[in-house]
Amino acid sequence: MVPGLDPAWVAETVARALDEDLGAAPGRDVTTQATVPPSGTGTAHLVARAVGVVAGLVVVEEVTRQVAERLDLPAAHVRFVAADGDDVGPGRVLAELTGPVQVLLVAERTLLNLASRASGVATATRAWARELDGTGALVLDTRKTTPGLRALEKYAVRAGGGTNKRMGLYDVAMVKDNHVVAAGSVSAAIGAIRSTFPDVLVQVEADTTDQALEALTAGADFLLLDNMPTPVLAATVAAVRAREGRDGVPAKVEIEATGNLTLDRAREVAGTGVDYLSVGALTHSAPILDLALDLQPADPADRAPAHR
The missing domain is CATH 3.20.20.70 (Aldolase class I)
Structure with missing residues (x-):
């Protein structure tokens, strides 16, 4: 078990990172909020695109929680299928996130920035x-x-x-x-x-x-x-x-x-x-580990009605 991070530090760091991306709280994502209805729900997979060691998954839930709070939407459910310290390869699913699509897309870059950076450091360290x-x-x-x-x-x-x-x-x-x-x-x-x-x-x-x-x-x-x-x-x-x-x-x-x-x-x-x-x-000098958040195709029956 990897000795963990202080939850208060994680919350403060995520808040600063979101302010950078969205502007001062609550902020806005002009693309996502214009093109995705608040009622739309979906699932996204956090996926490794390269060989390495994953770290920073601990931030994923906090990022999605704070985004949901800023957008006044329900929180996303995060199911982890990997743990910090795991060796991973291309295509390995690390977590499954289910909830409002607005929350998933707004959270995407911040959680990737933090987890990719941490995973790059963990990968470099594992080699030594x-x-x-x-x-x-x-x-x-x-x-x-x-x-x-x-x-x-x-x-x-x-x-x-x-x-x-x-x-x-x-x-x-x-x-x-x-x-x-x-x-x-x-x-x-x-x-x-x-x-x-x-x-x-x-x-x-x-x-x-x-x-x-x-x-x-x-x-x-x-x-x-x-x-x-x-x-x-x-x-x-x-x-x-x-x-x-x-x-x-x-x-x-x-x-x-x-x-x-x-x-x-x-x-x-x-x-x-x-x-x-x-x-x-x-x-x-550690390069990031390439990670992605891939939104899964929606079942046509579950799609929200188009804007009229």
Whole structure:
């Protein structure tokens, strides 16, 4: 079971997305509302058009619910035949939506935008998770997310088999080169964080083995080894592991590799003994998964009378 999204966040995000498409609430769809009678009902299938991993189905009911409310029409019934995290292929029906055709057509683009984006992230993540299977290393996401959609994209990473790193600047401290410059040293930066925010874990970015060992001495909980060639990365991991449990260093230091990571290097990097590979491309470069909402042909007996 994929840990879920906050329903309040989903509702707020869907409302903003609908405002973009329809204008300020209740808004309008000038094409659909002119050509489809409010009384018309029908069924639409949410369908995958490509191979991938589905995610974001959690938003479908909220989109259709809010559209129905804006149009003052009955809500559509949504029957899911796939779940977030499922592998899918072209033609796979993911959900069946039944209700007012106006609701289905007005909801179409917003639910597709969100579900296609999430499914693209889940698909990219699954490729990394499969490549790392059995290595002991996990793939992590980053903060390189679409503004306003971080919660959805990090949810999609989980659906794809990846692991979330920090959600933002508020939950884990990350000491980078600019922080070291501003504070004067790694030790000063870590000391300031410990004094000001004693409840957070502190991670330090290192480009060399010496920097990694300096960060350990200064009290880092977690190391981010950035852009290291594989031999240097392996030597740094070995040096850190040799210090674990000694001289105040934790018994287990978590180590993350980042920078210049590609799928064809994934197992090689994992073989150095790192715990994580963090991959910004999971969110910043994942293409969408092509999904469609296909309205099913109506039975002629059920069609509303034509406008006169």
